[in-house]
Amino acid sequence: MGLESADKGVLMAEFKELDKDGSGYLSRDELKYALTRLYENIDLKLTDADIQSLLNQADKNKDGKIQIEEFMTLI
Template sequence: MKIAPHGNPDNMGDLQEQLKQVFEGFDTSGDGTISKAELGKAISQSGKTPPDPKMIDALFKGIDKDGKGSLDFNEFVEFILSLPPPTDALRAAFLEMDTDGSGYLGKDELKVLLKKAGVEQISDAQLEQICNDVGGEDGRVSFEEFCSYFPQ
């Protein structure tokens, strides 16, 4: 499976390799799938308290799209990529894009961001619309507005 055709292809390969390593760490039986028990074990190892078995059942059922009772790599990747990014990662991305240090992303900064995301050409009117949609009428995007653009 190739992950997302967007962005830097080298980074996509790195991401796929990282996800493969995590998947293999969860797959303690080495059979190429993650069972409900393996998922529960991985979750309990990451937290201080054992997870509720009902929560594990519900989570597993939501991830196991084909209903086979095990998670293959594609189901695992789909689930991981559906998770919202952590706030600290969003903060780091925002600060990197806020090149003038104003605490807001202006049109020029958003244009650079869109170009990095693969949008080669964007009209001033389209950029204005994006600023208004994400940042409101002031035409600037605050960190809170930036975060609200990502599903939580």
């Protein structure tokens, strides 16, 4: 079961909003900001180790950045 087209559009828009420098990927700092904001909404605090663990899990090609495809699997 894949993502519906509308879901992909929402995720792509969110990705572009989070990609502050327009590089086409999320840096560790951009990802940290996104996750901190997301988890604060559900009253859960993330440590730097938590964020690094999520980054490591999502970063399938191990380049230290999150591309849109990796972001979609993370969310």
